Amino acid sequence: MLIKAPSDIRPSEITPESVYRQRRQLIKAMVGGGLLMAAGPALALERYELAEGQRRYPGPDWLQQKLRAARAGEPLEGEPLAPYRLITGHNNFYEFGLDKQDPKARAQGFVTDPWRVEIGGEVANAGSYHLEDLLKPHALEERIYRLRCVEGWSMVIPWIGFPLADLIKRVEPTGNARFVEFTTLHDPEQMPGQRGFFSTLQWPYVEGLRMDEAMHPLTLLAVGVYGDALPPQNGAPLRLVVPWKYGFKSIKSIVSIRFTEQMPKATWNQTAPHEYGFYANVNPAVDHPRWSQATERRLPSSLFSPNIIDTLPFNGYAEQVAHLYSGMDLRKWY
Ligand SMILES: Nc1nc2c(c(=O)[nH]1)N[C@H]1C(S)=C(S)[C@@H](COP(=O)(O)O)O[C@H]1N2
Ligand SMILES: [Mo]
Numbered sequence: 001m002l003i004k005a006p007s008d009i010r011p012s013e014i015t016p017e018s019v020y021r022q023r024r025q026l027i028k029a030m031v032g033g034g035l036l037m038a039a040g041p042a043l044a045l046e047r048y049e050l051a052e053g054q055r056r057y058p059g060p061d062w063l064q065q066k067l068r069a070a071r072a073g074e075p076l077e078g079e080p081l082a083p084y085r086l087i088t089g090h091n092n093f094y095e096f097g098l099d100k101q102d103p104k105a106r107a108q109g110f111v112t113d114p115w116r117v118e119i120g121g122e123v124a125n126a127g128s129y130h131l132e133d134l135l136k137p138h139a140l141e142e143r144i145y146r147l148r149c150v151e152g153w154s155m156v157i158p159w160i161g162f163p164l165a166d167l168i169k170r171v172e173p174t175g176n177a178r179f180v181e182f183t184t185l186h187d188p189e190q191m192p193g194q195r196g197f198f199s200t201l202q203w204p205y206v207e208g209l210r211m212d213e214a215m216h217p218l219t220l221l222a223v224g225v226y227g228d229a230l231p232p233q234n235g236a237p238l239r240l241v242v243p244w245k246y247g248f249k250s251i252k253s254i255v256s257i258r259f260t261e262q263m264p265k266a267t268w269n270q271t272a273p274h275e276y277g278f279y280a281n282v283n284p285a286v287d288h289p290r291w292s293q294a295t296e297r298r299l300p301s302s303l304f305s306p307n308i309i310d311t312l313p314f315n316g317y318a319e320q321v322a323h324l325y326s327g328m329d330l331r332k333w334y
Contacts, residue, residue: 059229208264
């Protein structure tokens with residue numbers, strides 16, 4: 001983002017129509033015919049067949065059981081999913097390098113189980129929790145969301161997770177909690193991007209949301225993608241997904257969730273405040289100082305079929321979230 005111009009997808013990365021798409025048509029036809037209703041809610045896992053040679057990330061057994069029970073999400077009408085190999089092979093995760101291919105190449109040995117998450121700050125139920133315990137009361141569901149990177153590309157991704165709001169209600173923030181601060185693991189041994197010479201940002205990576213944003217039903221804590229566990233390069237074992245904000249708000253591999261009175265010092269905002277705001281709502285009317293935000297490259301895209309589309313206010317979720325910002329000047333609070 002700060003360091004590099006948006007990199008292009010090599011033509012070799014363009015995958016033909018995935019099996020998923022055909023299955024989706026089938027599922028839609030079934031829904032249309034009322035067939036699925038009789039069969040009960042569809043499960044996310046049943047929708048996916050990966051192309052040959054593609055490896056899944058099953059995750060630990062306890063997670064696998066929960067993933068198998070996840071309800072399938074609503075497809076975005078007219079917006080097909082990005083292929084699995086793009087979602088898991090074109091990543092921003094600077095802890096594992098700056099190139100889009102680095103996280104997949106370098107994160108395979110990343111240990112994500114067992115995993116602990118610290119809940120702290122202005123909250124009644126502070127403590128250090130095993131991820132399994134933290135997740136236990138929450139049923140998982142699939143959410144098919146657009147992800148719009150501030151660099152100007154986007155994808156449609158089928159996440160599996162649960163509303164952050166449900167976790168927040170359980171841990172009981174105090175009346176002083178106005179923001180939620182999230183922190184990624186700091187482990188230079190495992191994360192080459194955090195080591196000495198190649199280090200780029202202030203580590204660990206930190207992000208934050210205002211309490212009402214964190215409580216919004218669209219805000220997701222994700223543990224899976226494409227019917228299975230999150231691969232390390234996508235932020236395993238626990239990452240945030242805030243679909244109406246630029247991708248950098250969706251922090252990966254979370255080890256701490258703190259409730260604060262003060263606005264958290266978010267990494268990109270601190271690094272280049274004139275380029276990356278705290279709010280970072282997707283906004284085609286406010287350009288990045290070095291490039292336009294009016295359009296985006298919807299992946300998969302190629303030289304011959306660039307697939308440039310208009311960027312929508314709040315990434316197409318304005319109807320659900322615009323009210324959170326009524327009265328705010330979105331040019332000032334970018
Ligand atoms: N810890 C951490 N979280 C991160 C990043 C990162 O570099 N480190 N990159 C962000 C950016 S810029 C984007 S676009 C999304 C990309 O998520 P994906 O690789 O799963 O598509 O992750 C976000 N979360
Ligand atoms: Mo991004």
